[in-house]
Amino acid sequence: MIGNFPYLHVGCYGGWQRWAHRPVTDLFIGNHSDGFLMKMGDEWKIWYTHVQNGKIHVAASDDGFAWRYMSLADHPFVNEGGDYRCAITRRADLGWACLTCHPWVIRTEEGYRMYFTGISELKRENPRSVIGVAFSKDGAHWEPAYQCVLEPDGAAEENRVAFPMVCYENGEYRMWYTAAGQDRPSFIAAARSKDGLHWEKEPAPVWEPKAQYERWGAEAPCVVFEDDWYYMAYAAWEDEYKSRICLLRSKNGLDNWQSHRDNPIITWGTAGTWDVESAFSPRLLKVDDEWRIYYTGRRQQNTAIGMAFRKGSLCGKEEDWK
Secondary structure, eight states: OBTTBOTTOOSBOTTOEESTTSOSSOGGGOSEEEEEEEEETTEEEEEEEETTTTEEEEEEESSSSSEEEOOTTTOOOOOTTOOTTEEEOOBGGGSSBSEEEEEEEEEETTEEEEEEEEESOSSOSSOOEEEEEEEESSSSSOEEOSSOSBOOOTTTTSSEEEEEEEEEETTEEEEEEEEEOTTSOBEEEEEEESSSSSOEEOSSOSBOOOSGGGTTEEEEEEEEEETTEEEEEEEEESSSSOEEEEEEEESSSSSOOEEBTTOSSBOOOSTTSTTSSEEEEEEEEEETTEEEEEEEEEETTEEEEEEEEEESOSOOOGGGBO
């Protein structure tokens, strides 16, 4: 035990359980992460980052567990420069999307929007990253905008904004995202927009690292509204190799966050499992009467997407929050 955190604890806490002891996605497709799931009609779709080629891919499923990884023959994307299995490809010609990753999809009156991270360079150790958007009428054919919609600025966001999480509520778009400078841990920030294209950043960070297990940074926020609370799952990085998933709640989604008593609620898996080193990039969503967190797990250099679930409400008992 160091401080109040039991470092030898492995597994899930706060009522969460792992689904099986394997990923929900298949390892044969290569290293992948940052899965975003959405139900479209009778079919689930998952958009994800393909780590090796730096592009956003898509797969389909009837149940959210067994996936059809689309090939060129059955995937109707039309974005410029598209290729095998891609929803959003790399766009080096834009100057800010040499790599694309971290997809987040929302429905709009016009169809769908995908917000994503664009990284400016392939080889630089600490490249600049921005947030872009792509548009689709049907969720299958995507056309990226030529200009990014959010860039880092000031000392705090010196070189990085990433992991956009976007929703539309009360007549405006809201975004929670990861920000970082060269010499400080990553933190979680927020912005608002009337049209989803021109954003006004909140004046203060939403969440900054506080605990020993997040001293390297906090990133990849996923925010949902339930029972008059905003709940946020995020990845807490202790160092560049060790990450765990935590859960917070707030009345306005911006400040006065309460931390779950059992944080981190998802740590890495047991020895030899596919996620034995890290759990990160959470996606929190409700399916029928259970809550799920789809997350990326890592073992050595191999990454895939798994799932943990919890029955009942996110709140639990009032004494679970502090």
